[in-house]
Amino acid sequence: MFTYINKSFKTGWNNPGFSDFGEDVNYTYGEIATQIARLNLFFELAGVQKAEKIAFCGGNSSNWGISFLSVLAYGAVAVSILPDFIGTDVEKLVNHSDSQILLVSPAVAAKINFANMPNLKAIISIKDFSILHAQTQEYENAYSNLDKLFAQRYPNGYTAADVHYQDDNLDDLALINYTSGTTSSPKGVMLTYRSLSSNCQFGIEWIPNKPSDNVVSMLPLAHMFGMMFEFIYQVAGGTHVYFITRLTTPVLMKAFHDCQPYLILTVPLVLEKIYQKKIKPMVSKPAIRILWHVPVLGNIIKRKVREGLMTAFGGKLQSLIIGGAALNSEVEKCLKDIQFPFLVGYGMTECGPLISYSPWQSFVAHSCGRIVDRMELKIDSKDPLHEVGEIMVKGEANMIGYYKNEEATKQVLEADGWLHTGDLGLVDEMGNIFIKGRNKNMILGPSGQNIYPEEIEDKVNALDFVLESLIVERDGKLVALVVPDAEAMKAPEFTDKSFDHLMTEALLVINKELPNYSQIKSFEVREEEFEKTPKRSIRRFLYK
Numbered sequence: 001m002f003t004y005i006n007k008s009f010k011t012g013w014n015n016p017g018f019s020d021f022g023e024d025v026n027y028t029y030g031e032i033a034t035q036i037a038r039l040n041l042f043f044e045l046a047g048v049q050k051a052e053k054i055a056f057c058g059g060n061s062s063n064w065g066i067s068f069l070s071v072l073a074y075g076a077v078a079v080s081i082l083p084d085f086i087g088t089d090v091e092k093l094v095n096h097s098d099s100q101i102l103l104v105s106p107a108v109a110a111k112i113n114f115a116n117m118p119n120l121k122a123i124i125s126i127k128d129f130s131i132l133h134a135q136t137q138e139y140e141n142a143y144s145n146l147d148k149l150f151a152q153r154y155p156n157g158y159t160a161a162d163v164h165y166q167d168d169n170l171d172d173l174a175l176i177n178y179t180s181g182t183t184s185s186p187k188g189v190m191l192t193y194r195s196l197s198s199n200c201q202f203g204i205e206w207i208p209n210k211p212s213d214n215v216v217s218m219l220p221l222a223h224m225f226g227m228m229f230e231f232i233y234q235v236a237g238g239t240h241v242y243f244i245t246r247l248t249t250p251v252l253m254k255a256f257h258d259c260q261p262y263l264i265l266t267v268p269l270v271l272e273k274i275y276q277k278k279i280k281p282m283v284s285k286p287a288i289r290i291l292w293h294v295p296v297l298g299n300i301i302k303r304k305v306r307e308g309l310m311t312a313f314g315g316k317l318q319s320l321i322i323g324g325a326a327l328n329s330e331v332e333k334c335l336k337d338i339q340f341p342f343l344v345g346y347g348m349t350e351c352g353p354l355i356s357y358s359p360w361q362s363f364v365a366h367s368c369g370r371i372v373d374r375m376e377l378k379i380d381s382k383d384p385l386h387e388v389g390e391i392m393v394k395g396e397a398n399m400i401g402y403y404k405n406e407e408a409t410k411q412v413l414e415a416d417g418w419l420h421t422g423d424l425g426l427v428d429e430m431g432n433i434f435i436k437g438r439n440k441n442m443i444l445g446p447s448g449q450n451i452y453p454e455e456i457e458d459k460v461n462a463l464d465f466v467l468e469s470l471i472v473e474r475d476g477k478l479v480a481l482v483v484p485d486a487e488a489m490k491a492p493e494f495t496d497k498s499f500d501h502l503m504t505e506a507l508l509v510i511n512k513e514l515p516n517y518s519q520i521k522s523f524e525v526r527e528e529e530f531e532k533t534p535k536r537s538i539r540r541f542l543y544k
Helices: 004-011 029-045 063-076 087-096 136-143 146-153 193-206 224-237 249-259 268-284 286-291 296-310 329-337 404-414 455-462 499-512
Strands: 016-020 026-028 053-057 076-082 100-102 122-125 131-134 172-180 188-192 212-216 240-243 263-266 317-321 342-344 356-359 375-380 391-397 419-427 433-438 468-474 477-484 520-525
Touching: 004 029, 004 063, 004 100, 004 193, 004 224, 004 404, 016 063, 016 087, 016 193, 026 029, 026 063, 026 146, 029 063, 029 136, 029 356, 053 087, 063 076, 063 240, 076 499, 100 468, 131 136, 131 404, 136 146, 146 188, 172 193, 193 224, 193 356, 224 263, 240 249, 249 296, 263 268, 268 317, 268 329, 286 296, 329 419, 356 375, 375 419, 404 419, 419 468, 455 477, 455 499, 477 499
Parallel strands: 016 240, 053 076, 053 100, 076 172, 100 122, 212 240, 263 317, 317 342, 477 520
Antiparallel strands: 016 026, 122 131, 172 188, 375 391, 391 419, 419 433, 468 477
16 A cells, blocks of 8 residues: 555655645645654654554544544554544544544534543644644643754655655554444454555556546545545545535535546445436436337437436546445446446445455446455355355455454454355356345445444433334435333323324434434334344344
């Protein structure tokens, strides 16, 4: 990874590197490298040791990217935390990760309490790299003397010749990635430089990028899909990364138009919405449906639809990668018909993240591509071509375990290196993977966030008047299916209120404890208990 980055900084010193879209924040690659060097000197002056943990919690921005690269360049361990978490969850993960420094955006700084993180030595603002809180004078001194000491160290200024990032530490721990914040035993995925580098190398080799290319960073940088393919691999190729700091549909579409990205990463929901609004009304017209299959006229119509969609994405799109879940079959068929350059990939945080991919030209419908380089695949069944089994993977991209959670590690990572994905699937003769079901219950949020329904259900089930609950997704919104506790409802404190009234009041409280993307939008009352397995687990697949 750093072999590529060393080269992209040196050769692209004056090229545009990072921009916050719609804001007056722009860095050349030389300016990025200089900021990294300044932060590295600060860490050194403050006495930060190699391999110490430094946490990040903030929205996508140029300074987030600079902060992240500075930690890895220094040899410390980056800890990524979603900014959507409530303050107490951020504090919990900072403590669990043993982080010594926390870099935060102003929004996150406003909701955390320094006193609740006793092992933390300093909190630094991602916005301007200033010290927000310091436990020791060393950090204050390091910050106040930074300009003078930086000038002394680099009397002729920091130049491309000064860039030398270590690239021979592949088996060192690089990143602890937290995808969940509210479980009793947090899972911090431990990824080495080898994992990050394997993913980065795959991107460079299979989806070549160059300094004249642009990309829009819209997926959460705290998640591996966005971090790797909208950021790390882009820096490795020397592209210009535009960070979306305030994600709304109008801003995003303007960014596509203005930035003209060569590559777009998204989740199925985004593309499905665009299809419903822009394509379906046109292709559903009776005359168009008839002409769609006529050899010459049909091709003209399809080309027009394709051109319109390509224009909406900026006009220079080479590939659109969908991750996180399967694409609606109707949408997939239409996009295939018009030869739109899309594909569905497959990955998980534990693989940093890519597991399978195929270029759009050879992408097989309903599949999620073939196993990537430096990784092996097996389906845990007697007949992987016809009998569904668990998808298992092994190779350079695999995590080395969950931080301080040996029990969870042993559940998914076997002694010989095979990782249980928790997903069920088949593989065809060409190696294409077809996911048939998911053992895991994770729901993909609208912007790529991982939503773990059990965590929300725990809060609902804690209500005295609820017997059990199930969180499902409907049209991109979370709905709570709830079974009232008939006996509890007879209690004096509940007799004068309806169950609907109690639930409505309770959801207002529960949603305040949840990130925006995992809040419950509505509820549905069920009179009968959910159907259970012999182990009393709810048969989730029966409920939608």
